């Protein structure tokens with residue numbers, strides 16, 4: 383039997399596997415980003431997607447929050463639309479808006495612009511992950527991809543959307559095209575995760591940020607099979623890598639998202655960790671669930687909430703401390719560092 387590397391036997395990976403840990407692991411979604419002055423400096427003259435495709439920049443930006451906050455994991459600096467651009471789709475990330483697609487995907491012929499992803503499309507990703515894993519020492523790297531529904535929403539709407547009306551119209555109006563589109567996106571996401579895993583990532587997270595906009599019935603019929611294809615595909619090729627499945631406003635979908643092939647289910651601030659554990663039958667680790675807005679509250683109030691979450695997490699089969707969604711750009715980075723310290727201190731056993 384091969385001996386696991388320190389990254390593969392790290393506190394984060396152990397918590398995800400529901401094994402005993404010396405303390406609760408903590409990292410933050412969007413820990414690399416505009417809350418950090420060193421990030422704003424390095425990104426000053428480089429467009430977002432260009433920075434994602436430049437290995438030296440990806441490495442430096444991914445490491446910044448690890449150095450500064452002492453978090454228990456790095457998350458690969460990239461974006462959910464990077465693999466779509468890599469296969470040739472014309473899109474951009476517009477500051478303050480998000481991903482914008484030049485020609486939205488709405489007809490069968492549009493699928494021709496979305497070929498399958500192979501490692502040859504993303505040699506820079508392999509290189510970036512390799513550089514990072516060498517630099518990170520004992521700290522594990524979390525690889526990630528967008529889930530088919532969240533990616534489809536950007537492609538069909540042409541950009542960020544409040545109501546996802548064109549996406550839902552396509553889903554119900556032409557289910558065959560919808561399923562073919564999502565099957566293609568599942569292939570792209572799975573291949574993108576496999577590239578990161580092959581290059582040395584120690585865990586993966588599937589971001590279905592907008593799944594909370596769906597009814598359970600629609601989620602099960604139109605979305606779950608495709609997310610399952612990604613998660614189970616990773617389980618087949620990389621059985622040792624924990625799989626985290628994340629969404630926002632998904633309190634009513636937690637059981638379905640866990641059972642789609644995850645080891646860890648992401649929980650936002652709307653649902654308590656004990657409720658999340660109950661809803662998922664006590665069989666899954668949980669990740670969350672500090673409200674990112676609370677990082678702006680007085681320290682006393684924030685400290686109370688952090689202690690409460692750590693205590694609630696102790697009763698879960700496994701707990702990874704995180705926010706319910708990403709770090710807001712105006713967050714004081716010193717507060718994030720204090721939260722990391724506090725989580726480690728109060729959870730130490």
Ligand SMILES: Cc1c2[nH]c(c1CCC(=O)O)Cc1[nH]c(c(CCC(=O)O)c1C)Cc1[nH]c(c(CCC(=O)O)c1C)Cc1[nH]c(c(C)c1CCC(=O)O)C2
Pocket residue numbers: 410411412413414415416425430457458459460461462463475476477478479480481526542589591708
């Ligand atoms: C929906 C989504 C996107 N991208 C992502 C998601 C899923 C997670 C979530 O729900 O937040 C995933 C993502 N995007 C980014 C990461 C990096 C890793 C991390 O530190 O968490 C991750 C995991 C970097 C980024 N991705 C983006 C930024 C900001 C770009 C900048 O700094 O100029 C970063 C650091 C851009 C982006 N990309 C996207 C949006 C909505 C935006 C914000 C646009 C804006 O407000 O300017 C699409």
